Structures are given as C-alpha cells and as structure tokens.
Amino acid sequence: MKKASTATPTLKTRTNKRRSFVRAAYALLLASATGALGVCASGRVQSPEPKVQSPGPGVQGLGSGAPIMILISLDGWRWDYLDRAQVPRLRALATRGVRSEGLIPTFPTKTFPNHYSIVTGLYPEHHGIVSNNMIDAAIGERFSMSAPTAKDERWWGGEPMWVTAQKQGQATASMFWPGSEVSFGGVRPTFWRPFDDDFPNRQRVQAVLGWLRLPELQRPSFITLYFSDIDSVGHSAGPESSEILVTAAELDKEIGVLVDGVNDLALTPRVHYVIVSDHGMSQVSTSRVVVLDDYLDTRTVDLIDLSPGVGIWPRTGTAEDIYMALKDTHPSLTVYRRADVPAELHYNTHPRIPPVIGIAAEGWTVTTRRQLQEWQENGRQLGGNHGYDPRLRSMHGLFIAAGPQFRQGATIPPLENIHLYEMMARVLGLKPAPNDGRLEMTAGVFKSR
Numbered sequence: 001m002k003k004a005s006t007a008t009p010t011l012k013t014r015t016n017k018r019r020s021f022v023r024a025a026y027a028l029l030l031a032s033a034t035g036a037l038g039v040c041a042s043g044r045v046q047s048p049e050p051k052v053q054s055p056g057p058g059v060q061g062l063g064s065g066a067p068i069m070i071l072i073s074l075d076g077w078r079w080d081y082l083d084r085a086q087v088p089r090l091r092a093l094a095t096r097g098v099r100s101e102g103l104i105p106t107f108p109t110k111t112f113p114n115h116y117s118i119v120t121g122l123y124p125e126h127h128g129i130v131s132n133n134m135i136d137a138a139i140g141e142r143f144s145m146s147a148p149t150a151k152d153e154r155w156w157g158g159e160p161m162w163v164t165a166q167k168q169g170q171a172t173a174s175m176f177w178p179g180s181e182v183s184f185g186g187v188r189p190t191f192w193r194p195f196d197d198d199f200p201n202r203q204r205v206q207a208v209l210g211w212l213r214l215p216e217l218q219r220p221s222f223i224t225l226y227f228s229d230i231d232s233v234g235h236s237a238g239p240e241s242s243e244i245l246v247t248a249a250e251l252d253k254e255i256g257v258l259v260d261g262v263n264d265l266a267l268t269p270r271v272h273y274v275i276v277s278d279h280g281m282s283q284v285s286t287s288r289v290v291v292l293d294d295y296l297d298t299r300t301v302d303l304i305d306l307s308p309g310v311g312i313w314p315r316t317g318t319a320e321d322i323y324m325a326l327k328d329t330h331p332s333l334t335v336y337r338r339a340d341v342p343a344e345l346h347y348n349t350h351p352r353i354p355p356v357i358g359i360a361a362e363g364w365t366v367t368t369r370r371q372l373q374e375w376q377e378n379g380r381q382l383g384g385n386h387g388y389d390p391r392l393r394s395m396h397g398l399f400i401a402a403g404p405q406f407r408q409g410a411t412i413p414p415l416e417n418i419h420l421y422e423m424m425a426r427v428l429g430l431k432p433a434p435n436d437g438r439l440e441m442t443a444g445v446f447k448s449r
C-alpha cells in the first residue's frame, strides 16, 4: 500500500519525506483553523463528514434525472495494469462502457500538471502548472506540491471542471484533486476537504457515497475521487512488480464498494464513471544514471526539476552557458532551449518553463553526484519513475468511461487527456471554458444521438 516503507530504500523515500512534510503542513494549517473548519485540537480531521462551503447564489443541486459524473484518478496506473491485475470491478466497468488503449498524458508526465490538464483541457504551458516544482519571478515564491504556496490561486490558470459547473449552477464535490483546495476568484467545490494522504481509501469512497445520498437539490453533479497507492508502489517496487498487482486488486475492491453503493442508491441510471490516471510508470535502474556534475558545475544553477525531466535556471552565468555545457554530452539526455522543445510536447510558451529543459531517455535517471553517492551509501535500488516523453507507451495511463451516455463494450485508440474536459462538459450539459481539447476526439466514447 501507499505507506509500504520498503526495507530497501528507494527513490520513494524522497516522496515519503515529502509526504511527511505535507502532513506536517496540513496539521499546522488545520490546527490554526480549528473551530472554523470543525477539526479537533490535535489537528486531525475526526469526522468523516466533508467541509461544506455554502453554495453561492444560484448554485443548486441537480434536477431529478440529471446526469452525475464521478471522476476517479488512480495515480500512476499504467494502461496495461487493467489486463495484468485481478481487477474484476474495473473490467466490468470497461465492459459496460468504453476503455481506451491508453490515456496520453501531457509533458511533463508528472502528477500535478496532468491532473490539472484533465480537469481544464489545457496543456501545462496554458494552465501554468508546468511541473510539480516551479518558480515564478512575478509571484516570487517556489511552488511545490507540498508547499502552502500550492494553494495560491495565482499559480492556477484556466478553469477546472468544478468551477465550470459551479458557475453554471451545479453543485460539485472533491474527494481530493490537485487544485481542489484553491479558490478560483472565490469559487470552490461545494464540498471538499484539505488533502491528507493518510485519509483511508474506504472513507474516501464513503464520503463520495455520502454526497450522493444528499437530497436531490443539494446533491453534487460532478465529484472527484483520488487514490495515490498505485503511484507509490510503482515508484518503490517498479511497474512489473507483484506488489503492483496486489495494490491494483485492493483498489479494485474500493471501486466495487463505490459501484455497489451507487446501485443501492438507485443512481446507476444517472451516474457516469470516468476513471483515469495521470501517467504511467517506467522501470529505472542505478545502472542507467546521468550525473549532471560530469558536465556542469551544479552550484551555478537552480535545478528546479531533476529527473527524468530536467528543468534548469541559471544562478550565475546564462541559460545559454547551461545549454552549451549539456548539449550533446550524454546520449541518454536530450537538452533543449525552452523555445526549441519539440512542438508536439506543447512546452514552450509559459514563462515558468525553465530556459533549459532536459529529457532523459526511457528508464534513465538524472541526478547529481552528491545524490548518487547517498544512494550508493544507502544501497538504494531504484524502482519506477515517470516524467518521460508522453509519447512513450510506458507513460500512458488509464481511461474507462461507463454510464448512460457512453457506448457499451467499445475500445478506442489512445486518447490525449486534454480532450476529457470537453467530454465531461458535454455529459453534464455545461458550456466549457476555452481549452485545448476538441469534443470530436471523444466522439467514439458517446452513444450516437
């Protein structure tokens, strides 16, 4: 499971440290907001009941019979796990709905940029979450997934689906999603809770069922649900491991509890499940490592992103110095000036994109000499990673759509995730905000009208 702290330390240790920091940050935030948010003095959320933001004027629940969508993310679920693992409930949804041969992520194939592309229909260069870690001179802060600044709305461009729905009078709910804690000009999901990866999966499902149990006029039409387990295990044990199959089967049970609960509420004729992942996973190895110090004095640069996508800002010297130092050095590291990143990656225009971008070849890790020495001292093995070129098959994620408006038993070719916002807006009868996606790209998902 997600907290499987393996005996063999892996790349994930860094993520676990990050998690601890996230938890500490949330505990602080919650403690400071005790009372107002209804949390206990320890800073832990005690009640399974979600936070409620009173809906704005005109925001109501659904009319009787209106469509409902549950958007579920299984973070880091590579497309092939669906056929490799014992996941009868997910396969049943695919059988009564549509699956794609893969969901193609945006570059970089990382968690925050892709979750946000899925709900906005925008490439990262247009929505501004250009990586999990970024700097912005205008904001003057460093963005990381775990930092409080990640909740500052100045980082988040575009319009996520829950804001689109709220603005058009529908209630929404979020059982976690990157961006769901951000106020968009005062607009948030009707129901949401601060991210806490220790919040048990079963309680996440029960919270969603709780929202669906609300009276018709308060019930949300758009709900997100997020699980991190597969990504964590993919990092620690690798995508080909038996642990992946075990974790996939565990998550499948949670999907089953959700589907059964929706059945018990007699909402199946209205509910549309859209099950996605943000990216896939590739096996990495300590025998495939690029050490940046071999080519560059790393003290002269700000390594905002390290592996396998490398984002570099100069501290001293110029971006051109960095580019010239790294260009054509290691055969498994391709280096670009921001303006020269291939057009297919849509990663040129946003000022938060670092001036020098490196992309490691599949399965390669980019690091510094110091970090490599630490790994060697700790005997660290590398499991899996993502962040590579989204055109690689190993980076493709999961897409299943099941519900009354969707076709039954269809398999469609790999689909870019930026097209899902338009698709979801159509299901819910919403006018989409401007975005990079095209509705016709998901024509194969819908029953013909």
Ligand SMILES: [Zn+2]
Pocket (backbone or CB within 6 Å): 076, 111, 231, 232, 235, 386
């Ligand atoms: Zn990950």
